[in-house]
Amino acid sequence: MRVLLVDDEEELVSTLAERLAMRGIEASWVTDYRGALAQVEQEKFDIALLDVRLPEMNGLELKRLLAERCPAMKFIFLTGHGSEEDFRACSAESGKEYYLIKPVQIEVLVAKLNEIFQQ
């Protein structure tokens, strides 16, 4: 399984990528939508984990662009707010309730990645 992590907090995504690698999940990370669009041109990813509140372009808009380029890619949204508004938007966008609230426990994230990957 290959995962693309997108969050403007570099220290968060770089650490998360290292911890996923320790669990056998290959993860690349970028900190903005431009990086994400460039990354999917170079590598194939199964799942993208997207922060909802990204600079310039939010995670929901980015998901649409990535889905156009990579129709097989699946998505999980990461939100700091945990507001009803975010939940509704993420659920509508991902088709199911594929969102996690920061701070996320690694076991919860790995379980969610495996669940989605096996579908």
Added chain:
Amino acid sequence: MSTNQDATSTLGLSFVGSMTASISHELKNVLAIVNENAGLLEDLALLAEKGRPLSSERLKTMSGNIRRQVQRADDIILRLNRFAHSTHEPTASIELGEVFEFTAALVARLATMRSVTVTVVMDAPVVVPLRPFVLENLLWLCLKNIFAVTQGERAVRLGAQSSDGQVVITLDPGEGLPLTDIEAQVVSEGQALLAALRSEVSVDHEHHLLRLSLPQGQ
């Protein structure tokens, strides 16, 4: 309470809501980073138990990362505390540069979300008797409307000059923005704030500035 006070309070509530939502998001990010660093320490400790060497340099780096995030959270909470107290500060002689610096720090994250940086450029101190919260709120209203029409990277400079008993606050977002539309939006949304500060908003088309003029003696 007068109608204008009601309107100012309503705008103030909306301002507090926007700022606290942004601050809570910042704090969530700090917690998420501390959480990942703590988790990574745990992972490395488990690997060390299985015989993989644990570098002391790595531990020092991670400890430094956590300490830096604690400092970041402390700065955010200090800012929140100052903001909370500013809501009930009475009218007093205020140096505008200080209000600008504080407002710029307060909205920094929301500005970054739109690729905007807000900086303060003051040639000389300008002191005006006013309620700082009302001015912070009016500045936010102007900045919010600038952010809304910004595409790509942009710098907004806040400044002020005084002469002949009049103070002019300038917001300089550079060329290419529909300043007349922004002015109309500020007048429409912020009438109560403008009235409370006895301020008027206008556009300097020649220099691409949004201007807020107010009497130096409030």
